[in-house]
Every structure is written in structure tokens, then in C-alpha cells.
Amino acid sequence: MRRRFALCRSLAVLGRFAMFCCGSLCCGIPLRGSVSVFGSVAVLGCTRSGGGHSPLRRRLSVRGCSRTCSVSMCGGARGFTLRGAAAIGQADAWRQMMDxxxxxxxxxxxxxxxxxxxxxxxxxxxxxxxxxxxxxxxxxxxxxxxxxxxxxxxxxxxxxxxxxxxxxxxxxxxxxxxxxxxxxxxxxxxxxxxxxxxxxxxxxxxxxxxxxxxxxxxxxxxxxxxxxxxxxxxxxxxxxxxxxxxxxxxxxxxxxxxxxxxxxxxxxxxxxxxxxxxxxxxxxxxxxxxxxxxxxxxx
Structure with a gap:
């Protein structure tokens, strides 16, 4: 199983992706330095399984500022879910937008x-x-x-x-x-x-x-x-x-x-x-x- 990813926006990422089968993706992205992300990170790719291709496109909204953090994403057919500090940051961003x-x-x-x-x-x-x-x-x-x-x-x-x-x-x-x-x-x-x-x-x-x-x-x-x-x-x-x-x-x-x-x-x-x-x-x-x-x- 291979996946090709393009991360859109100006974002420095150090680390690696951990990939699993059955149409599900889990990955940890350690971020270093002062990072502020506004808007969304588009994750695009292609899944090869048994000779077939299944297109993958997910959009992840992140807001926040961190010197050292890890954004954890888990997703399958229904999209990605933020966990831990990233989820808190997303909730804060949502409240700011609503305000x-x-x-x-x-x-x-x-x-x-x-x-x-x-x-x-x-x-x-x-x-x-x-x-x-x-x-x-x-x-x-x-x-x-x-x-x-x-x-x-x-x-x-x-x-x-x-x-x-x-x-x-x-x-x-x-x-x-x-x-x-x-x-x-x-x-x-x-x-x-x-x-x-x-x-x-x-x-x-x-x-x-x-x-x-x-x-x-x-x-x-x-x-x-x-x-x-x-x-x-x-x-x-x-x-x-x-x-x-x-x-x-x-x-x-x-x-x-x-x-x-x-x-x-x-x-x-x-x-x-x-x-x-x-x-x-x-x-x-x-x-x-x-x-x-x-x-x-x-x-």
C-alpha cells in the first residue's frame, strides 16, 4: 500500500507518517519552532490496493501557535479527526470564528x-x-x-x-x-x-x-x-x-x-x-x- 501526499500551505514538518491498511490513515506530525497555521492543510493522495486505485482527499483545519507540538490525525472514509492539543486548538479557533x-x-x-x-x-x-x-x-x-x-x-x-x-x-x-x-x-x-x-x-x-x-x-x-x-x-x-x-x-x-x-x-x-x-x-x-x-x- 502506497500513499503520496502533498501538504498545502507554508508549513515546516519534521517527522514521519505511519500508515495502516483498510482505507484508514493515522499519522503524527511533530512541529518544531514557532508555527502558526491558519486555514487548512489539504492532504491528497492515492491508495493502491490489489491493483486498484482509490483517490484520497482530506482537508484539515488547524489554528494555533506552538513551539513544539504534535498534530495527530486519524482518518478513514469519513475524514480526519484531531486529537489532543490539536483538538483543543481547533475548538479555540471555532470559538474565535463564532465570536x-x-x-x-x-x-x-x-x-x-x-x-x-x-x-x-x-x-x-x-x-x-x-x-x-x-x-x-x-x-x-x-x-x-x-x-x-x-x-x-x-x-x-x-x-x-x-x-x-x-x-x-x-x-x-x-x-x-x-x-x-x-x-x-x-x-x-x-x-x-x-x-x-x-x-x-x-x-x-x-x-x-x-x-x-x-x-x-x-x-x-x-x-x-x-x-x-x-x-x-x-x-x-x-x-x-x-x-x-x-x-x-x-x-x-x-x-x-x-x-x-x-x-x-x-x-x-x-x-x-x-x-x-x-x-x-x-x-x-x-x-x-x-x-x-x-x-x-x-x-
Whole structure:
């Protein structure tokens, strides 16, 4: 069995590869000196076994800095796995990448608010600017907002004011993965005060919005698709709302899972399905503060 390897990127490697049969590869790469690897190491080669050839291509992402270390890789048909210090370094790199993704989302949300404020407006005023009057429960803008490229959809409405709540209304955010005529799935609702400032995120029972029900994990997979590039009613509002869902993606995933737990534990006296119980409206919620979140990310 022979393998030919090409290591891509500028990387000094001292050591040897230990190779095993049955389509599996294990190797230790001792690294000497000050090494910083960003991006990926592409391992390409060809396996000869019994006169046949089986192409091999694996991509390994490594980040970190070490004076003397060993990157241990084990892989077969499904790819390589990092072990030991290399795995810790990869986890750190993943966290750094996610923090930067969140920081960028925070910058986008704050930028949209800043531009609107300079113009004497805010997220709520922009959302309602086409309205001649604002009635409770009425959808704004009329007909909802739908981006046909991503399947993201939303509308804003307000409820009768409740003492001490301070919330003007909320954006109900959905995704239609199969297009405008396909099923619609509620992701999360975003509550704002009368000045359009973020107040809370929450999930609702099925009867509240009448969506096509999906279990928690299936709903979570749709979250990245809530990304609108659409002019109506305001491009800034659409980008702000998209940024908010990206910024709080971890929290939204937790809320969706909590929704599932609450519904599973809920029982009506008459034995009717929990998703139809009018007494259960909000299934999970979380108070949020955009500026506090941004400050925590160094934005």
C-alpha cells in the first residue's frame, strides 16, 4: 500500500507518517519552532490496493501557535479527526470564528440603527411608515415581507398594551424553505419597545401563528436562512432583523429547544394536544439588550 501526499500551505514538518491498511490513515506530525497555521492543510493522495486505485482527499483545519507540538490525525472514509492539543486548538479557533461572526452581526445591527437615527427614524417607524393607522393585531407591512431567494418572511404587529410590559409589538420571523407556496415555519418573535429598541426574543405555540409545525432540531436548521436582502418596507429594517437573528442564534436555538420541552410537559385537562391549548401562548422567552451584547463582544 502506497500513499503520496502533498501538504498545502507554508508549513515546516519534521517527522514521519505511519500508515495502516483498510482505507484508514493515522499519522503524527511533530512541529518544531514557532508555527502558526491558519486555514487548512489539504492532504491528497492515492491508495493502491490489489491493483486498484482509490483517490484520497482530506482537508484539515488547524489554528494555533506552538513551539513544539504534535498534530495527530486519524482518518478513514469519513475524514480526519484531531486529537489532543490539536483538538483543543481547533475548538479555540471555532470559538474565535463564532465570536467574530457574532461581532459582525452586532456591528450590522448597530449600523442600521445608527443610520436610521441620523435620519430621524428608527426600526419601528420604518416598519410602520406606510401605515395610515396602527391597529392591534394588524400585520405590517400589508402582505408581509418575503425574500424569494432565502425563503425568509416576517411581519410586525402589536397587541393591546399590558401594564408594566413596555413592549409596543413584535416581529414574527418565519422561513418558507420551499418557496412562497410551500410550508411556513415560525422561527422566533422579536419584541421591541415604542422606540424600536430590542426587548426580548420568544417562541410561541402553534395555534398563535398557525404555521406548519416542525420539531425543534428541524426548525433550528432553518435559522441561517433568515437572511433578507429586500427593499420593502426598508432595506435597513430587513438587514437589522437578519443581523439580530444571527447575533442571537445560540439563544434562539435554546429557546426553540425549550419550546419543545414545554410542549412535551404540558397537558390539558381534556387531553387535547398542547399545541392547540389557547391557555399556552408563549412557550419560551428571553430578555435581551443589543448594546450590552455588543459591548460583551468588544463592538
Amino acid at each position: 467574530e461572526t457574532k461581532a459582525e452581526a452586532a456591528r450590522q445591527a448597530l449600523f442600521c440603527e445608527h443610520v436610521l437615527a441620523k435620519s430621524g427614524s428608527n426600526v419601528l417607524l420604518e416598519t410602520l411608515r406606510e401605515a395610515t393607522s396602527v391597529a392591534n393585531w394588524e400585520h405590517f407591512p400589508a402582505g408581509d415581507v418575503f425574500d424569494p431567494e432565502t425563503g425568509a418572511q416576517w411581519y410586525y404587529h402589536s397587541h393591546p398594551p399590558q401594564e408594566g410590559q413596555g413592549e409596543h409589538g413584535h416581529f414574527h420571523c418565519f422561513v418558507r424553505p420551499d418557496g412562497a407556496k410551500g410550508p411556513i415555519h415560525h422561527i422566533v418573535a422579536v419584541g421591541v419597545d415604542p422606540y424600536g429598541r430590542l426587548m426580548r426574543l420568544f417562541t410561541v405555540n402553534q395555534w398563535v401563528v398557525g404555521d406548519n409545525w416542525l420539531e425543534a432540531e428541524a426548525t433550528i436548521t432553518l435559522l441561517p436562512r433568515f437572511d433578507l436582502h429586500f427593499a420593502r418596507p426598508s432595506y435597513l429594517v430587513n438587514r437589522w432583523l437578519s443581523a439580530v437573528l444571527a447575533l442571537y442564534a445560540d439563544e434562539i436555538r435554546a429557546l426553540i429547544r425549550e419550546r419543545e420541552r414545554v410542549l412535551a410537559a404540558h397537558q390539558q385537562a381534556n387531553g387535547a394536544p398542547a399545541r392547540d391549548d389557547r391557555a399556552l401562548e408563549v412557550t419560551s422567552e428571553l430578555g435581551i439588550d443589543l448594546r450590552q451584547m455588543a459591548a460583551g463582544l468588544g463592538v
